[in-house]
Amino acid sequence: MNKQSNVYTVIYASVMVIAVAAVLAFVAMSLAPKQEENIQVDKMKQILSSIGVETTANNVQAEYKKYITSSFVLNSNGDKVEGEAFNINVAAQVKLPDAERKLPVFVAQVDGNATKYIIPMYGAGLWGPIWGYISLDENGSTVYGAYFAHQGETPGLGAEIDKPAFRNQFIGKNFFKDGEFKSVTVEKVGQKPMNGADYVDAITGGTITSQGVSAMIGNSFAPYETFFKSLTNNQGE
Amino acid sequence: MLSKKTKEALLGPLSKNNPVLIQVLGICSALAVTAKLEPAFVMAISVTAVLAFANVIISLLRNTIPNSIRIIVQLVVVAALVIIVDQVLKAYVYDVSKQLSVFIGLIITNCIIMGRLEAFAMGNGPWESFLDGVGNVLGYGLVLIIIAFFRELLGSGTLFGYQVIPDCVYEIGYANNGLMILPPMALIVAGCIIWAHRSMNKDLQEK
Numbered sequence: 001m002n003k004q005s006n007v008y009t010v011i012y013a014s015v016m017v018i019a020v021a022a023v024l025a026f027v028a029m030s031l032a033p034k035q036e037e038n039i040q041v042d043k044m045k046q047i048l049s050s051i052g053v054e055t056t057a058n059n060v061q062a063e064y065k066k067y068i069t070s071s072f073v074l075n076s077n078g079d080k081v082e083g084e085a086f087n088i089n090v091a092a093q094v095k096l097p098d099a100e101r102k103l104p105v106f107v108a109q110v111d112g113n114a115t116k117y118i119i120p121m122y123g124a125g126l127w128g129p130i131w132g133y134i135s136l137d138e139n140g141s142t143v144y145g146a147y148f149a150h151q152g153e154t155p156g157l158g159a160e161i162d163k164p165a166f167r168n169q170f171i172g173k174n175f176f177k178d179g180e181f182k183s184v185t186v187e188k189v190g191q192k193p194m195n196g197a198d199y200v201d202a203i204t205g206g207t208i209t210s211q212g213v214s215a216m217i218g219n220s221f222a223p224y225e226t227f228f229k230s231l232t233n234n235q236g237e
Numbered sequence: 238m239l240s241k242k243t244k245e246a247l248l249g250p251l252s253k254n255n256p257v258l259i260q261v262l263g264i265c266s267a268l269a270v271t272a273k274l275e276p277a278f279v280m281a282i283s284v285t286a287v288l289a290f291a292n293v294i295i296s297l298l299r300n301t302i303p304n305s306i307r308i309i310v311q312l313v314v315v316a317a318l319v320i321i322v323d324q325v326l327k328a329y330v331y332d333v334s335k336q337l338s339v340f341i342g343l344i345i346t347n348c349i350i351m352g353r354l355e356a357f358a359m360g361n362g363p364w365e366s367f368l369d370g371v372g373n374v375l376g377y378g379l380v381l382i383i384i385a386f387f388r389e390l391l392g393s394g395t396l397f398g399y400q401v402i403p404d405c406v407y408e409i410g411y412a413n414n415g416l417m418i419l420p421p422m423a424l425i426v427a428g429c430i431i432w433a434h435r436s437m438n439k440d441l442q443e444k
Binding site for chain 2: 155
């Protein structure tokens with residue numbers, strides 16, 4: 001057979017592509033359940049991390065059941081709507097207008113009976129997406145803990161947002177000042193926000209990522225304003 | 238089991254014919270994944286799997302591949318293997334795959350792989366090709382790990398994520414060098430390794 005002929009080349013290419021496609025489809029299908037499980041477990045791990053509970057792949061499901069007592073979905077008016085909070089794709093939701101967004105809230109019980117609210121966040125860093133979870137005290141304003149993660153920020157610079165040194169700065173900051181929503185911003189060291197909001201120090205050399213975190217917190221938290229404001233007012237603050 | 242030729246295929250790339258130091262291939266990923274030891278290590282293992290299998294597959298197919306589309310055939314084989322590696326990492330070592338993220342996909346563009354397929358596997362049997370693949374990746378991985386060792390040690394004060402520089406050293410004023418974490422330092426460290434390597438092997442020096 002003439003191996004240099006066009007017919008041979010075309011048939012060879014077609015057979016190769018079909019064979020490779022079949023192999024890849026098989027691999028993807030057979031590993032999919034395992035990958036899906038990893039993603040779920042990882043999400044639980046991240047949620048728990050925002051209330052300061054560090055887990056391993058082995059105990060995360062048990063710990064999740066222990067701490068996260070309930071979850072619900074809100075609309076931007078602060079009313080509960082149908083849906084399973086855990087399955088909501090936050091990345092897709094942040095692109096929608098505030099009025100159409102479904103807002104997941106996870107309720108955690110720590111140290112016996114203290115209630116904490118956890119909300120997911122999603123935004124953009126320098127190289128790719130960044131996301132995280134932030135947990136608030138019962139008053140709906142004071143930060144109890146924060147978790148940030150990123151897809152591919154610069155190691156040692158922007159990537160530092162997932163380190164405790166950065167995350168722990170948020171603890172004790174308030175989203176509401178005198179009943180007014182101010183968010184918590186990330187500022188260059190030595191600067192502070194004009195509107196009197198609480199702020200934390202940015203990462204030196206990670207300016208764009210730090211600004212991304214600041215924007216992400218504002219954008220992700222804003223639609224929850226009505227809900228958390230009602231909690232704040234109930235506390236008589 | 239190892240004739241002189243196969244031995245040369247396996248061990249040559251470790252030093253005298255090192256893909257990074259002598260042929261200056263695969264530099265792109267040496268920059269990207271060497272800020273920490275762990276990703277450098279996993280990268281080396283992943284590239285081993287891809288290159289060893291790609292070499293064997295191409296070597297088995299070498300007499301059937303039409304000459305006019307041979308690069309495309311090589312690329313398809315490499316791409317398929319890289320996707321399989323990516324899927325396996327996602328299923329079994331999710332944390333590490335999260336850390337490496339896009340770099341696994343970028344194995345496809347690693348010049349060493351295409352270079353070995355074209356230069357060796359197209360003209361040699363499967364066993365020699367397998368050894369050649371393993372040898373080249375060991376040479377590549379070795380350089381990657383040496384670079385990552387210095388960058389992580391001097392840039393973060395850790396090795397494999399464990400702190401090795403004691404706190405008392407920091408107290409007397411030592412600071413991690415943030416420059417080591419930036420990509421240019423990978424090139425400079427690689428340059429230093431090439432310098433050391435050539436001064437030890439005088440026969441490699443160009444006249």
